[in-house]
Amino acid sequence: QSVLTQPPSVSGAPGQRVTISCTGSSSNIGAGYDVHWYQQLPGTAPKLLIYGNSNRPSGVPDRFSGSKSGTSASLAISGLQAEDEADYYCQSYDSSLSGYVFGTGTKVTVL
């Protein structure tokens, strides 16, 4: 019952730039709540990638960047590397549901 919509998959060649969109509504992203992003490598737990729309935790390469505008947010990966193959999820808060919400998830494939 994800309320944040992401493309199921994106792909790119090594070195290329890819972007993942996260579309919400007026009760979550559009209401001003921050968007956070997680990376889930195969068979592992999700890991925080971006917090507060555009901030990187210590240790996350600056190839990863986030932005937010209106009712949507985006994650960009520049200089795509083989190790970036993973599932990516956005997350925010929804005032109508009074709870946290995740995106539908996007699988990134490095060609």
Add this chain to the structure above:
Amino acid sequence: QVTLKESGPVLVKPTETLTLTCTVSGFSLSNARMGVSWIRQPPGKALEWLAHIFSNDEKSYSTSLKSRLTISKDTSKSQVVLTMTNMDPVDTATYYCARTLVVAGDWFDPWGQGTLVTVSS
């Protein structure tokens, strides 16, 4: 170093109650800027937030599962417990606990390794 670890049964029968424990280290459950959430992920599917408990013991639940969930904490033991009643095969999933940072926009970091719970007779 902040760590969280989930524990509980790997197999439950339909209609049974699931009890999961999250044991945390490296931070206190009484810290006003932190809480603990439970999140699950059915095989091959997306993440779903279930419940959250704040340092002041305030609780919040997923609207769709609220009637089946109870979250509680024992600060002295550094443990957060989630119970889910009337389990069904569709509840088969990996269940994660994660620290929630309550700072002008709440996010989850870090996560536990997760525990796979299968619901089957």
